[in-house]
Amino acid sequence: MAAAAPSSRRPWVGGNWKAAATKATIGPVVEALNKSGEGFAAEVVIFPSAMHLESTKEALKVDAKIGVQNIHSAEKLGAFTGELVVPQVQDMGLEWVMVGHSERRHLFGEADAVVAEKARVALAAGLKVVVCVGEKLDEREAGQCRAVVVRQLDAVAAVVPAESWAASIVVAYEPVWAIGTGKVASAEQAQEAHKDIREWLEAKIGAAASAACRIVYGGSVKPGNCTGLGAQPDIDGFLVGGAALKPEFVDIIRGAQA
Numbered sequence: 729m730a731a732a733a734p735s736s737r738r739p740w741v742g743g744n745w746k747a748a749a750t751k752a753t754i755g756p757v758v759e760a761l762n763k764s765g766e767g768f769a770a771e772v773v774i775f776p777s778a779m780h781l782e783s784t785k786e787a788l789k790v791d792a793k794i795g796v797q798n799i800h801s802a803e804k805l806g807a808f809t810g811e812l813v814v815p816q817v818q819d820m821g822l823e824w825v826m827v828g829h830s831e832r833r834h835l836f837g838e839a840d841a842v843v844a845e846k847a848r849v850a851l852a853a854g855l856k857v858v859v860c861v862g863e864k865l866d867e868r869e870a871g872q873c874r875a876v877v878v879r880q881l882d883a884v885a886a887v888v889p890a891e892s893w894a895a896s897i898v899v900a901y902e903p904v905w906a907i908g909t910g911k912v913a914s915a916e917q918a919q920e921a922h923k924d925i926r927e928w929l930e931a932k933i934g935a936a937a938s939a940a941c942r943i944v945y946g947g948s949v950k951p952g953n954c955t956g957l958g959a960q961p962d963i964d965g966f967l968v969g970g971a972a973l974k975p976e977f978v979d980i981i982r983g984a985q986a
């Protein structure tokens with residue numbers, strides 16, 4: 729049942745630029761990342777909008793990967809106006825796909841099975857996947873935090889190969905009430921949810937997956953609160969929204985170098 733020491737998992741930090749970025753906001757962030765002039769201890773993945781994938785990829789000169797914020801579940805190119813499909817992600821030379829962000833689930837009505845199918849298609853093509861999970865405030869207040877997260881993860885586990893969890897999946901725990909609200913989960917609240925997820929991994933997938941899978945926290949992460957969160961044994965990094973569009977994002981990446 730004991731989780732592996734945090735140092736055995738490479739920290740992972742994602743920057744989710746949502747539909748909030750323009751050239752004017754992206755420029756200084758890319759400049760700060762490039763100026764940092766260091767190989768980060770953390771694995772860094774930036775998720776620009778589709779509009780900014782190529783320009784961001786070309787502008788970044790540090791060891792940071794680029795991923796897409798969402799995909800359509802079709803396996804092939806085709807007539808899917810307004811969507812991105814896996815072959816296009818591969819054509820761009822990108823490795824990462826995000827699925828199940830709470831804004832996809834709650835603003836755009838994506839059900840657990842839809843999120844799971846997107847993960848399955850991306851993994852089958854050899855891409856890496858960030859699976860976002862997290863409860864809404866009313867669910868937390870009703871004591872359903874663990875049940876909601878387990879339901880969301882069970883849907884993914886039902887369709888993806890067990891071996892994907894160790895090497896190709898990052899789980900992002902993002903409580904909906906903490907996203908974009910400034911109400912960060914306390915280190916204790918986040919650790920409790922991450923421990924639930926690690927225990928779920930051990931029971932459902934196996935001890936090796938539980939020890940190896942990175943579980944990252946998202947929701948109002950800032951340079952001032954990332955150290956306490958990152959010190960928790962089951963928090964392996966962050967998925968950052970608003971603060972990933974500021975040069976201080978570099979400080980959060982450094983904060984994950986525990």
Ligand SMILES: O=C(CO)COP(=O)(O)O
Binds near residue numbers: 829947948970971
């Ligand atoms: O949704 C998030 C990252 O995916 C978190 O957003 P904020 O960091 O702006 O709260």
